[in-house]
Amino acid sequence: MAGKRLRLPLVFTRSCVAELKEQLGVCSRSVFGVEPSQMSFLFFLMYAAAAGGLLALLESSPGCAQEFKIKGGTQQLSECLAQRVGWKNVRLGSAVTAIWQDAEWARVMTTDDTFLCRAVIVTCAPHLAAKIQYQPALPSMREFLTQNMPVGHMMKFILTYQTAFWKEKGFSGEIVAGSSTDCPFCVTFDATSPRGNPALVGFISGQQATLWSTREAGERRAAVLSSLVKYLGPEAASCIHYEEKDWAKEEFSGGCPVSVMAPGLLTFYHPSLRKPCGRIHWAGTETATLWCGYMSGAVQAGQRAALEVLAEVSHVVLTPEEQESLIQGQTLHRPPKPTALSALLKRLSRKSVLIPALTIGAALLLVRKRDVLVKIQTYVGAF
Numbered sequence: 001m002a003g004k005r006l007r008l009p010l011v012f013t014r015s016c017v018a019e020l021k022e023q024l025g026v027c028s029r030s031v032f033g034v035e036p037s038q039m040s041f042l043f044f045l046m047y048a049a050a051a052g053g054l055l056a057l058l059e060s061s062p063g064c065a066q067e068f069k070i071k072g073g074t075q076q077l078s079e080c081l082a083q084r085v086g087w088k089n090v091r092l093g094s095a096v097t098a099i100w101q102d103a104e105w106a107r108v109m110t111t112d113d114t115f116l117c118r119a120v121i122v123t124c125a126p127h128l129a130a131k132i133q134y135q136p137a138l139p140s141m142r143e144f145l146t147q148n149m150p151v152g153h154m155m156k157f158i159l160t161y162q163t164a165f166w167k168e169k170g171f172s173g174e175i176v177a178g179s180s181t182d183c184p185f186c187v188t189f190d191a192t193s194p195r196g197n198p199a200l201v202g203f204i205s206g207q208q209a210t211l212w213s214t215r216e217a218g219e220r221r222a223a224v225l226s227s228l229v230k231y232l233g234p235e236a237a238s239c240i241h242y243e244e245k246d247w248a249k250e251e252f253s254g255g256c257p258v259s260v261m262a263p264g265l266l267t268f269y270h271p272s273l274r275k276p277c278g279r280i281h282w283a284g285t286e287t288a289t290l291w292c293g294y295m296s297g298a299v300q301a302g303q304r305a306a307l308e309v310l311a312e313v314s315h316v317v318l319t320p321e322e323q324e325s326l327i328q329g330q331t332l333h334r335p336p337k338p339t340a341l342s343a344l345l346k347r348l349s350r351k352s353v354l355i356p357a358l359t360i361g362a363a364l365l366l367v368r369k370r371d372v373l374v375k376i377q378t379y380v381g382a383f
């Protein structure tokens with residue numbers, strides 16, 4: 001083909017472009033909860049690369065995003081973490097309203113309390129972190145970043161049935177609907193419980209979510225059922241129960257499932273995503289370099305931020321691998337030998353030293369009194 005141009009008929013090219021736009025729209029709505037026009041294409045590519053490819057984001061085969069379900073629900077992850085940290089160290093219902101920094105401390109404020117901290121890890125999504133009041137103000141690059149990371153809009157619904165009639169008909173229960181249809185949802189999956197209770201789960205997403213969130217719940221339910229009847233047959237109309245949730249109406253989510261980057265953001269402001277601002281370190285799934293936007297990404301980001309804090313506050317000497325992982329913004333999955341971090345954590349748990357409050361929502365190392373902090377520093381310094 002060297003030196004020659006392949007000329008495709010204009011009609012064929014146009015239909016390919018239309019098909020591609022439709023497919024990208026479906027992908028954008030079902031993965032990000034936004035329309036393609038709301039999101040940077042470079043961010044889309046970065047996000048797919050962080051998962052190992054586009055199909056990995058969409059499929060339920062091994063290694064893909066939909067591979068596993070957690071028996072009993074994902075809330076157990078937070079509960080198990082809280083147990084390990086100690087429930088007494090976890091503050092629920094205490095939103096952080098302000099973080100003030102001076103030469104000595106960061107002051108983390110809620111409506112009832114102020115915590116003196118040597119370091120703070122903010123783990124909520126950028127659009128929520130932007131609601132916290134910072135003093136001194138954050139660098140303008142960071143402000144631009146958070147102002148240009150809108151969160152997706154998804155409404156999730158679950159329907160339970162007497163029988164998994166779709167399976168009896170040879171269907172998987174997975175429906176993918178483009179915007180050119182009159183269907184309110186963009187995607188559904190089989191959600192039959194491990195005990196065998198038949199269910200379907202689906203999402204109303206992007207522009208459709210904006211449209212349908214203003215309608216009455218009964219109207220939405222009727223539209224969802226009517227589309228399911230169209231795709232799966234009349235049995236779909238007879239569900240036992242219909243439950244839905246509009247994540248945009250949750251104060252501490254503001255949307256679902258992830259914050260995306262507007263066009264131009266990745267090019268100009270991306271370094272501010274993970275760069276600490278004084279004593280404030282940034283975690284949360286949006287800052288991950290692997291499985292960004294997913295729970296695995298949140299874990300990776302938390303480990304990276306913990307290493308940053310340990311290196312800075314506790315004077316722990318990181319191994320070359322840990323230092324490299326900090327530079328890369330990644331953490332090691334299987335360290336070949338015990339690292340400074342793992343050795344430290346092992347000793348901390350063995351000697352039952354007071355572990356500073358670590359909430360999945362807000363802050364690491366929340367230390368209320370100086371003497372407690374001194375104890376921790378003394379202990380760490382002993383290694």
Ligand SMILES: Cc1cc2nc3c(=O)[nH]c(=O)nc-3n(C[C@H](O)[C@H](O)[C@H](O)COP(=O)(O)OP(=O)(O)OC[C@H]3O[C@@H](n4cnc5c(N)ncnc54)[C@H](O)[C@@H]3O)c2cc1C
Nearest residue numbers: 095096124128252256257284285293294295298360361362
């Ligand atoms: C409907 C839905 C389905 C999903 N499905 C999947 C899936 O199948 N697989 C998957 O891997 N991921 C899924 N996700 C995404 C997954 O939930 C996130 O990637 C993950 O929870 C991100 O963790 P995080 O710790 O970064 O943030 P979050 O889990 O959002 O935690 C941030 C916490 O900060 C708290 N917070 C916010 N503001 C403040 C404040 N001012 N002060 C104190 N606390 C604050 C919030 O209440 C929240 O608890 C789904 C998300 C949704 C909404």
